[in-house]
Amino acid sequence: MEMRLLPALILFLGSYLPLSLILLIQDVKESSWNASLCKVAAWSGCQLPELSNPGRALGFLFICGLSFVVFMILMKSLSGHSSLEVVDSKSIPNDLINYVFPYVVSFMGLDLGVNGKFFGFLLFIALMFVITYRSGQILMNPLLLVAGWQLYELNIVTEGHKRCVKALSEEPVRNGDQLESCLVHGIYVLHRRDK
Incomplete structure (x- = not known):
């Protein structure tokens, strides 16, 4: 049976959950890294780290996380x-080679706030999906x-x-x-x- 496009896309995006976490961490503002850690007993003084591009960083994390959960449910239900x-x-x-390239890109200065780099990265991920899907390697998922x-x-x-x-x-x-x-x-x- 040929995998349909939507389940294949869900699997592909779910496989990049670790990348979305890396990009989220890289998007944390420097001021948040320099802030002192709050004490567990004093939750009122705690703040979540501030992101430079929260929509993009959290959006990518949400899409990849949801895709991973949905795919694992689909795999169990087969x-x-x-x-x-x-x-x-x-x-x-x-x-693992198809999944290594985007991770390398994330460490080559991907700035989620620069539209050209962000949309270029999305195009790169889209091309990786097409290549992976058309080659029949979509189930070769390291996660x-x-x-x-x-x-x-x-x-x-x-x-x-x-x-x-x-x-x-x-x-x-x-x-x-x-x-x-x-x-x-x-x-x-x-x-x-x-x-």
Whole structure:
């Protein structure tokens, strides 16, 4: 099944939640960094750090955070449409290069207050999404690893045919496992039969 554009966009934006946190921290005004820390007992004197561009920094954080939560709910709700038997399994590292570039950009002087740099960054993210989506790598999301999902290369038997496939699973996959699967954008999403 081909992943639809909106769920793919949600996954893509959710994967940049750490980047949105980095940009938020970089947007904190220098005066806030120099302010003294308030004491826990004296909450009345505490103030949140002041942001240079709160709309952009908090907006990006909100969109990425919401996208991540929605995507994790979608991943949990996927149900198996076919059965498979694992003949051989091998855990493989996730391809992180597509997610590294924007992080590098964030440390190369991205100022959320400069319209040219901000909109250029948005264009860059949009192009990364198109490339990632069209290449079929949209499920290669490093935050899935953080959330407990692992990428596997499997030799399987499904519907009487042997195949070598890539698969995502929340639980360890072992030789001989009988699993339910849902094919999403060329990657099998695996679930135990008892779910």
